[in-house]
Amino acid sequence: MGKYRVCVYAIARDELQFAERWYASVQEADGVYVLDTGSTDGTPERLRALGAHVMEKEIIPWRFDDARNASLELVPEDCDICVCVDLDEVFHPGWRAAMERVWGETVRQLRYRYTWSFLPDGGEGHVFWLEKAHARRGFQWVNPVHEVLRYTGDDPLVTAEAVGVQLDHLPDPKKSRAQYLPLLELAVQEDPENDRNMHYLGREYLFHGQWRSCEETLKRHLSLPAARWPEERCASMRYLARALLRQGKGGEAEQWLYRAIGEAPYLREPWLEAAELARIRSDWPACLHFAEAALQITERSRSYITEGENWGARPYDLSALAAYYLGLYDLALRRGEAALALSPDDPRLAENLRFYREKAGKNSERT
Numbered sequence: 001m002g003k004y005r006v007c008v009y010a011i012a013r014d015e016l017q018f019a020e021r022w023y024a025s026v027q028e029a030d031g032v033y034v035l036d037t038g039s040t041d042g043t044p045e046r047l048r049a050l051g052a053h054v055m056e057k058e059i060i061p062w063r064f065d066d067a068r069n070a071s072l073e074l075v076p077e078d079c080d081i082c083v084c085v086d087l088d089e090v091f092h093p094g095w096r097a098a099m100e101r102v103w104g105e106t107v108r109q110l111r112y113r114y115t116w117s118f119l120p121d122g123g124e125g126h127v128f129w130l131e132k133a134h135a136r137r138g139f140q141w142v143n144p145v146h147e148v149l150r151y152t153g154d155d156p157l158v159t160a161e162a163v164g165v166q167l168d169h170l171p172d173p174k175k176s177r178a179q180y181l182p183l184l185e186l187a188v189q190e191d192p193e194n195d196r197n198m199h200y201l202g203r204e205y206l207f208h209g210q211w212r213s214c215e216e217t218l219k220r221h222l223s224l225p226a227a228r229w230p231e232e233r234c235a236s237m238r239y240l241a242r243a244l245l246r247q248g249k250g251g252e253a254e255q256w257l258y259r260a261i262g263e264a265p266y267l268r269e270p271w272l273e274a275a276e277l278a279r280i281r282s283d284w285p286a287c288l289h290f291a292e293a294a295l296q297i298t299e300r301s302r303s304y305i306t307e308g309e310n311w312g313a314r315p316y317d318l319s320a321l322a323a324y325y326l327g328l329y330d331l332a333l334r335r336g337e338a339a340l341a342l343s344p345d346d347p348r349l350a351e352n353l354r355f356y357r358e359k360a361g362k363n364s365e366r367t
Contacts, residue, residue, distance in 0.1 A: 002100050004080035007031040011067045015087040016041040017172065022087045023050040028096035029083065035071035037062075063183070068141035077136060081110070084132040088171040098164035099133060106158045108151065109134045112165035117308060121345055125308030127300070130167065131159060144190070145183035146200050180204055195227035199236055206239050214243040231305040234264035238273050245277075253277070267301060268294040268310040275318045288322035291315050313343040320356060329359040 008026040012034050015022075026032055032052040036044040037059050044054045055074055059067045068084065075082050081103055085091065099110055110133035117125035131149065138153025151157045181204050187197040202218035205211075218240040221227055227236075237260035244253035257277060260270035275290035294315045300306055320335035336353040343349055 002030075002096060004100055004103055005030050005076075005078055006081045006083065006096055006099065007033060007075045007079040008083045008085050009033040009035075009071045009075050010085055010087055011035050011037055011064075011071050012039065012043050012047070012087050013037045014039045014041045014043060016043045016046055018087045018170075019043060019046045019050065021090060021170075022085070023047065023052060025090040025092075026083075026085055027051075028091075028093075031076065031079070033071065033074040035067060035074060037067055062179070063144040065141040065143055065147040068147055072139075072141070075136060079136045082134055082136055082139075085167070086169075088169060090168045090170055092166040092168070095162075095165045095167070099162045101164075102160040102162050104160075106155075107135075107160045108138060108153065108155065108157050109149070109159040110162045110165075111159055112162040112167065114167045114169070116169045116304070118168075118170075119308060119312060119343075121343060123308075123312065123342075126304075126306065127308065128304040128306060129161075129302040133162070143194075143197060144187045145180055146187075146197070148196075181208060193224060193226060195221060195224045195229075196232070198224060199227070199232055202236060203239055206243055209246075211243040211246045215240060215247070218243070230264045231267060231301060231303050234260045234267060234270055235305050237263060238270055241273065241277075266297060266299075267305070268297050268315065269305065269307055271297070272310050272315055272318065275315075275322075279318060279321065282325075284322045284325040287318060288326060288328075291319035291322060295319065313339040313346065313349060316342065317349060317352075320352065324352075324356060324359065329356060329362075332356040333360040 006029050008029040013036065023032065034047050034052050034054045036054055036056045044056055047054050053074065057070060059070065072082065081099055102110065109131055111129050111131045112133065113127070114130040115124050115127050119125045134149060138151060139149050140152050141147045142150045184197065184201040184204050187194070188201050191197065198217060198221040202214050202221055205214035205217055218236045221236050222233060227233055237256045241253040241256040241260070244256065254277060257270060257274045261274060264270060271290045271294035275287050275294065278287035278290060294310070300311055316335045316339035320332045320339060323332035323335060333356040336349070336356040340346070340349045340353050
């Protein structure tokens, strides 16, 4: 037993393939509570056999917030730290002790590191900080999808950083996300002034290739009075540019990318999106400028907006390509070497590096 009572809670449906891996990673908790919402593959039986407390209940109509709130109600009242963990997520060992080190009488919520995706070579992709560990009372899940915790308590909300906690997302890539779009449309219908849901809906239209709907929705997001967070506004501008390009509106797309850079110039994402557009247009001076500007940014944002590829080979690759076409072969060589070092199994990067070395060598001979 630790200093505090710690409980994990979750929702599940047909997660048998993850049950043992997940339960092994949350065993540091004093109790594990799962709401099964209609599995047919034996998930609840397996979780019970492992030691979890499982209740079976269908949520009709389906909403993620209702399911999360029902699962939270399974957690005993004397729990100090409630930790919401999906079955396709895995904690690294030692997470409980790291949380207990910073928990206290005034702390109501914890923030910790989360790897949402991994690159093909196994390196980390999309990384941000999550806040799904909280006190037993004073919190409620809201939104039909992309649900978040809302604090409803009377005491000041104090959030502490749990250094040393690492949670990995290891999902089934075949799992459908078809329900997300109608649930996001419902979320916006319920609360049309909610800027986060409007942003998510616009992004979802982008994923579905509904370019016009994406354009209209993201412009609505950017016009909302509550849409003030620069990083999310920057992302809406970048996604908007992609939708406009798909509609043949290249000039307007370019202007939105410039606005995205101005909105959050401390992020690599808008600079590299602009570099990519310049690459498509073979505008090599612009491509080099934007890629090199991105490389000057060395601190990665902790928000969910960050994109893993922009902290891998991508900026070096774009810089190398532009430098090569501009005859800056030594720079192309340096950037090409850095790109391949970050993605050593990429045959295109290896072949490009061969060209850079050849050109840099010939240039050296001439001088």
